[in-house]
Amino acid sequence: MSKHADFDHDHLGHLLVDKRLAVPNFQRPYSWDRNNIEEFWEDLQRARKSGSYFMGTIVLANDATNQSRQLVIDGQQRITTAAILFVAIRNRLNDLGKKEAAADVGSKHLADYILVEERSELKLSLGPDDQVAYRKLVEGDSDIAGGAIYDSYIQLKGYVDELAPTKDDYKNLIALTSFLDSGVQVLLAIAPGLSEAYVIFETLNDRGADLTTADLLKNYLFSSAGSDSIDYVQSVWTRINSRFEKSDDFVKFLRHEYMSRHGRTTSRGLYKALQNDIGRSSKEVRRYLEGVEGALTRYLAFKEPDSSYWSSIPDDVRDSLLAFRRFQFESSMPLLLSAFSNWKQINAVRFVDKVAAWSIRAWMVDNIGGGAAEKAFCSAAVAVSDGSANSVEDVYQHLKDIVPDDVEFKQALKGLGSISTTRAKYILAMIERVYRVECGESIEATPDWSSKSVTVEHIIARSSERSRFDNDGDFEEFKGIRNRLQNYTLLERNLNWSLEDKEFPEKRSAYSESEFRITKMIACNENWTISDSKSYGDWLADMAAKAWPVK
Numbered sequence: 001m002s003k004h005a006d007f008d009h010d011h012l013g014h015l016l017v018d019k020r021l022a023v024p025n026f027q028r029p030y031s032w033d034r035n036n037i038e039e040f041w042e043d044l045q046r047a048r049k050s051g052s053y054f055m056g057t058i059v060l061a062n063d064a065t066n067q068s069r070q071l072v073i074d075g076q077q078r079i080t081t082a083a084i085l086f087v088a089i090r091n092r093l094n095d096l097g098k099k100e101a102a103a104d105v106g107s108k109h110l111a112d113y114i115l116v117e118e119r120s121e122l123k124l125s126l127g128p129d130d131q132v133a134y135r136k137l138v139e140g141d142s143d144i145a146g147g148a149i150y151d152s153y154i155q156l157k158g159y160v161d162e163l164a165p166t167k168d169d170y171k172n173l174i175a176l177t178s179f180l181d182s183g184v185q186v187l188l189a190i191a192p193g194l195s196e197a198y199v200i201f202e203t204l205n206d207r208g209a210d211l212t213t214a215d216l217l218k219n220y221l222f223s224s225a226g227s228d229s230i231d232y233v234q235s236v237w238t239r240i241n242s243r244f245e246k247s248d249d250f251v252k253f254l255r256h257e258y259m260s261r262h263g264r265t266t267s268r269g270l271y272k273a274l275q276n277d278i279g280r281s282s283k284e285v286r287r288y289l290e291g292v293e294g295a296l297t298r299y300l301a302f303k304e305p306d307s308s309y310w311s312s313i314p315d316d317v318r319d320s321l322l323a324f325r326r327f328q329f330e331s332s333m334p335l336l337l338s339a340f341s342n343w344k345q346i347n348a349v350r351f352v353d354k355v356a357a358w359s360i361r362a363w364m365v366d367n368i369g370g371g372a373a374e375k376a377f378c379s380a381a382v383a384v385s386d387g388s389a390n391s392v393e394d395v396y397q398h399l400k401d402i403v404p405d406d407v408e409f410k411q412a413l414k415g416l417g418s419i420s421t422t423r424a425k426y427i428l429a430m431i432e433r434v435y436r437v438e439c440g441e442s443i444e445a446t447p448d449w450s451s452k453s454v455t456v457e458h459i460i461a462r463s464s465e466r467s468r469f470d471n472d473g474d475f476e477e478f479k480g481i482r483n484r485l486q487n488y489t490l491l492e493r494n495l496n497w498s499l500e501d502k503e504f505p506e507k508r509s510a511y512s513e514s515e516f517r518i519t520k521m522i523a524c525n526e527n528w529t530i531s532d533s534k535s536y537g538d539w540l541a542d543m544a545a546k547a548w549p550v551k
Contacts, residue, residue: 010188012055012082013180016109021060022069022125023076024194026238028215028247029129030148032077037155040081048179057187061197069125070190073197080134081152082180083124086110087137088157089173096167105177110138195230198223213251214241216271221289226282233282236289240296252330257295260337261385264371264378298340302333315349319430320356322450326422329359331373335395338381343390354392357548358403360427364412367402376402396551403550410541418483421456425449428456428490428518430547431540436517447515449490457491457519458482459528459536461501468503474530481530486537490516504528 015021032040047053058075072079086109093102107113111120126134126149133149136142144150164172191197198219218237225233244250255270258277265273278288301309305321323329332355339348339355362368380398383389389398396403404412419427429449436443447454460468462482469475481487491499495510504527511523525532 006190008188008190010058010186011180011182012058012078012184012186013086013109013177014182015058015079015186015188016083016086016123017181019060020069020112020121020123020125021072021079022063022066023072023080023127023130024234025127026218026234026241027072027076027127028212029127030077030080030152032081032148032152034151034155036077037081037152040078041156041159044176044179044184047183048176052183052185054185054187057189059189059191059197059201061191061194064193071194071197073191073194074201075186078186079124080126080130080149081156082184083110083134084137084149084153085156085160085180086177088153088160089177091140091157092160092164093170093173096164096170098167098170101170101174106138109177193227193230194222194234195225195227198225212247213254213267213271214247217254217274220271220275220278221285224278224280224282224285229282229286233285233289236293240289240293243296243300253296253299254292256299256330256333257292257337259334259374259378260295260341260381263382264375295337295341298337299333302336313345313349315346317349317352319426320353323356323360323426326426327359327363329356329363329368331368331377332359333377334381335377335384338384342384342387351392351395357550358396358399360548361404361409361550362399362402364409364416365404367404373402392551405550406545409548410545413485413541413544414537416485419485421488424456424485424488425454425490427485427544428488431543432490432516432518434543434547435521439517441517445515447492453493455491455493455496457489457496457499459487459489459504459507459522460533461503462487463501469530477530478533481533481537484537485540486533489519489522490514491519492516 010018043053055078056075058079059073060070060075061073063069063071086105090102090105090110093099093105109123111122113120120139122135122138124134125131130147130149133144133147136144137149137153160173160176163176164170189197189200191200201219201223218241221233221237222230241250244253251267251270254274255265255267258270258273259265262273262277278284297309301307302321302324305318305325310317310321324332336352336355339351343351359368362373367373376399380389380395383398384395389395426449429446432446432449433443436446460478460482464478466472466475469478478487489511491511491514495513499507499510504525508523508526511519514520514523522528522536
């Protein structure tokens with residue numbers, strides 16, 4: 001086998017005639033949308049008038065495990081679209097009664113018939129997400145449940161049908177086939193192996209704006225892996241990438257992992273930052289992927305409170321993990337990753353509750369979710385990573401500008417506007433725990449607040465009208481707190497189902513039966529007024545400062 005890549009000119013359609021190609025499993029699925037297909041078709045029509053069309057570079061690699069096929073490293077979208085177009089041309093020729101011409105297109109561009117094995121083998125083999133739909137198209141099976149492959153076929157079929165609306169127009173399809181085979185030029189690079197192919201891709205690719213950060217990083221890692229490590233790198237990359245349904249989520253993880261070690265970087269600057277971080281040797285690539293795979297296990301566990309990862313850990317951090325999910329706390333993720341990578345596990349686990357407390361406090365005063373919060377959490381993450389922050393107090397020094405003190409925190413909670421019931425459940429449940437401790441009761445007997453069997457109850461029915469209140473002022477105040485914390489409590493669903501919009505005196509008996517200590521406390525009132533709501537709001541603020549202490 002040659003140690004050097006071969007370069008030559010070829011034509012897009014002829015690639016399918018002359019070769020058997022395979023899209024590697026680690027490549028992203030076919031993703032061209034309606035605009036891409038429209039542009040592809042319009043370019044073809046314009047080029048047919050001028051006689052030629054250059055469609056860029058196609059990079060292939062010889063496959064050591066299957067010498068009968070070559071792997072498509074760059075050009076997957078174009079080659080796949082061309083193959084789908086040939087399906088549409090073949091099918092239209094069949095519709096027009098040109099069976100021999102249709103069979104010729106099919107045998108040359110779509111599938112070879114293996115006489116000895118009495119079966120057809122596709123000229124182009126796609127990845128696992130696309131292969132079933134593509135094979136059905138080629139084999140004429142109409143039972144396809146949508147997807148990008150099928151959508152592109154329907155769009156191209158419309159163009160082809162319009163190009164040859166009657167039997168007399170079939171030569172337009174023959175001419176289009178001929179143009180794809182001999183008029184659409186590509187620069188073809190064939191590498192002896194995957195790592196060499198990705199070196200070529202890195203060198204020749206000038207379409208970075210069309211690629212995601214994940215695509216670019218994959219190309220960089222594969223091109224740096226070397227022949228000795230390419231199989232390992234490919235395997236690890238496939239495992240990591242498969243854990244994410246969306247490329248954006250994968251990139252978010254890569255960014256958080258990088259920031260846990262090196263500080264804040266923008267999404268736009270991530271690829272360059274990773275290049276500088278990883279280096280170019282195969283050893284450095286392997287080390288990076290080993291670290292990323294280890295971080296992935298923890299990252300996914302942070303996203304899933306019921307993950308088996310937490311089953312062997314004695315401390316219960318489920319409530320805090322649910323807070324990260326319900327409040328969509330992303331800024332603190334690099335700090336958590338850093339703590340679990342650099343501290344003893346017991347210390348890192350206990351740290352989760354503290355990070356949740358800081359995040360809740362920052363959220364309450366609208367100090368989280370922006371660049372300042374991310375910068376602060378990343379600064380703390382780097383301090384943990386480099387060993388300059390070894391305790392909660394050390395970390396807090398990096399976050400003190402975004403974490404409010406008790407006075408500011410209480411004031412913010414009392415002024416908090418409408419809040420979703422999912423977030424209100426968490427806040428009330430954490431206050432419930434503190435209140436139980438103050439009452440000398442066990443928190444173990446508290447109902448699972450996150451369960452569907454627990455609801456958020458409006459103390460004053462949210463549908464209450466003016467007649468419910470003593471004066472216009474109280475009614476106006478009620479409209480302002482209708483969906484705020486000072487009008488919420490927790491109540492079991494089996495007690496709540498019959499309350500509907502009843503007045504408070506009619507609710508008291510149900511409240512008194514609740515397992516929630518806060519709700520029992522509310523039931524001690526014979527009635528509930530706007531003044532009671534204000535006092536309740538003040539009490540919630542005092543208890544919240546204890547539920548989420550600064551230190």
